[in-house]
Amino acid sequence: MSVNQNTQTERRLIFLLLFIAVLVPLIFPIGWKTEVSPHAKMAYDMIDSKPEGSVAILSFDYEPSTMTELQPMATAIIEHAWSKGHKIIATALWPQGPQVADLAFKEMAAKFPDKVYGEDYVNLGYKPGGMVTIQAMGKSLKDVYPLDINGKKYDDLPIFKNIRALRDVTYAASLSSGVPGIKEWIMVAHDVHSVPVTGGTTAVSAPGFLPYINNQNQLYGLLGGLKAASEYEIMIGTVGPATVKMDAQSIAHLLILIFILVGNIKAWRIRHKPKQQAGTE
Amino acid sequence: MKKNIPLLFAFVVGIIVLASEFIPHRPFNSITETLQNWFMIISGFAILLGQISLVRVNVSKIRNRSRDWQFYLACLISFALMVIIGLLWGKQEARGILGQGAAITANLGSKPFDYLFDNVYIHLSATMFSLLAFFIASAAYRAFIIRSFESNLLMITGVIVILGRTSMGSMLTGWLPARLHFLHLPVLTDFIMQYPNSAAQRAIMISAALGILGSSLRIILGIERSYLGSDK
Numbered sequence: 179m180s181v182n183q184n185t186q187t188e189r190r191l192i193f194l195l196l197f198i199a200v201l202v203p204l205i206f207p208i209g210w211k212t213e214v215s216p217h218a219k220m221a222y223d224m225i226d227s228k229p230e231g232s233v234a235i236l237s238f239d240y241e242p243s244t245m246t247e248l249q250p251m252a253t254a255i256i257e258h259a260w261s262k263g264h265k266i267i268a269t270a271l272w273p274q275g276p277q278v279a280d281l282a283f284k285e286m287a288a289k290f291p292d293k294v295y296g297e298d299y300v301n302l303g304y305k306p307g308g309m310v311t312i313q314a315m316g317k318s319l320k321d322v323y324p325l326d327i328n329g330k331k332y333d334d335l336p337i338f339k340n341i342r343a344l345r346d347v348t349y350a351a352s353l354s355s356g357v358p359g360i361k362e363w364i365m366v367a368h369d370v371h372s373v374p375v376t377g378g379t380t381a382v383s384a385p386g387f388l389p390y391i392n393n394q395n396q397l398y399g400l401l402g403g404l405k406a407a408s409e410y411e412i413m414i415g416t417v418g419p420a421t422v423k424m425d426a427q428s429i430a431h432l433l434i435l436i437f438i439l440v441g442n443i444k445a446w447r448i449r450h451k452p453k454q455q456a457g458t459e
Numbered sequence: 460m461k462k463n464i465p466l467l468f469a470f471v472v473g474i475i476v477l478a479s480e481f482i483p484h485r486p487f488n489s490i491t492e493t494l495q496n497w498f499m500i501i502s503g504f505a506i507l508l509g510q511i512s513l514v515r516v517n518v519s520k521i522r523n524r525s526r527d528w529q530f531y532l533a534c535l536i537s538f539a540l541m542v543i544i545g546l547l548w549g550k551q552e553a554r555g556i557l558g559q560g561a562a563i564t565a566n567l568g569s570k571p572f573d574y575l576f577d578n579v580y581i582h583l584s585a586t587m588f589s590l591l592a593f594f595i596a597s598a599a600y601r602a603f604i605i606r607s608f609e610s611n612l613l614m615i616t617g618v619i620v621i622l623g624r625t626s627m628g629s630m631l632t633g634w635l636p637a638r639l640h641f642l643h644l645p646v647l648t649d650f651i652m653q654y655p656n657s658a659a660q661r662a663i664m665i666s667a668a669l670g671i672l673g674s675s676l677r678i679i680l681g682i683e684r685s686y687l688g689s690d691k
Binding site for chain 2: 188189192193196197200210211212213215216217241242243244245246273277280281305306307308310311313314317321322327328329381384385386388389403405424425427428430431432433434435437438440441442445446
């Protein structure tokens with residue numbers, strides 16, 4: 179038997195234990211505290227430092243599959259931006275981005291009933307083309323988005339009063355779970371138009387974006403996964419979905435560590451079995 | 460002719476876009492702007508092409524009674540359902556062929572398209588992605604085995620990062636005195652992510668960028684022709 183052979187029973191046991199480990203903390207939250215990481219703080223500080231009336235682009239470059247990790251970031255950023263008096267232009271480089279943006283705005287609009295669509299926020303919808311779309315936005319936002327998601331004309335939306343192109347927005351934030359996403363926003367919005375860019379991504383994608391957090395400030399911090407979303411919630415002083423789900427994630431990680439330990443013990447026993455048998459003969 | 464015209468197009472367009480990066484003035488910038496608009500329009504058509512391809516592939520699988528053909532049928536029915544109700548009543552504030560569908564919206568609480576998206580698609584999609592956790596757990600059990608120096612390094616780093624990315628990481632080493640703060644698990648995790656990880660990522664990114672540069676030049680110069688459907 180190979181050292182890494184995994185029997186069907188073991189696999190089923192692993193799945194069952196993981197299911198319980200995730201389920202129980204979701205039903206009975208523990209309330210463990212999360213420490214704020216420097217990258218999450220950097221993203222928070224960038225948004226926090228912008229004055230009232232700033233206009234930001236929030237790009238929803240993900241789909242429902244990664245909503246668990248990215249939607250809490252979206253709601254936390256919207257909450258933070260609105261509490262600072264910023265206006266938000268939502269765009270999407272992924273086809274289902276506008277729908278997830280709409281859900282995030284609906285959730286936050288309940289907390290901020292004074293926010294008016296068209297004045298404080300707008301959902302421009304999806305455009306195909308990835309980086310080329312951002313490049314075109316650099317020349318004229320109106321040419322790329324003549325209408326919003328509901329068919330309202332660009333010129334009829336008060337939020338665009340002083341916004342003609344990408345360089346007119348104060349900062350951009352991309353929540354992405356792949357390509358196109360943060361990288362494209364950095365390459366065009368920051369590198370060409372000098373617009374500060376921040377963003378959030380799934381935990382598994384986060385390591386790939388860390389080189390952009392550098393002295394040139396290509397990326398102002400990064401929210402990587404659910405933990406970073408919960409850190410952001412801590413910084414804005416709210417208990418949101420990420421904080422609630424972090425207990426489940428922590429327990430699941432602990433269980434995976436136990437699995438690694440058990441796997442090693444099993445491998446060690448299998449490796450030493452022939453020697454023991456040989457010794458006894 | 461069939462081969463040379465696309466090659467000529469690729470060459471001219473490639474040279475113009477490349478030149479506009481170095482000469483951001485007329486006529487290069489205006490031509491590039493037009494090309495960008497064309498690209499977005501073509502991308503839109505690519506979505507349509509994808510949908511046609513989806514229908515063709517699935518119909519063929521169903522017609523041939525391929526293995527698990529019922530799933531292909533389910534895919535087609537779901538696709539058709541979303542397209543039809545989207546066309547009939549629209550989504551969000553956008554109206555469809557039958558208008559806003561006030562009666563059905565009042566009944567469901569939202570438009571049929573939005574109702575299905577919010578209550579069915581989101582959950583199915585999130586469930587599919589969540590299954591990854593089970594495979595990661597199973598893979599960790601098999602893969603993180605101490606065998607050699609490299610596998611030890613991988614396992615130790617993996618354990619530190621896993622612990623550091625949870626709430627427990629800070630609790631486990633929170634008691635350490637200030638002079639041993641560098642051993643605090645979240646600090647160690649940040650160090651691993653920021654230095655060894657970023658260094659490796661940069662190397663990969665630079666290599667990939669050089670590769671892209673080479674491939675782009677090959678396409679512009681007509682050496683690489685696989686995008687035409689054949690490498691001959």
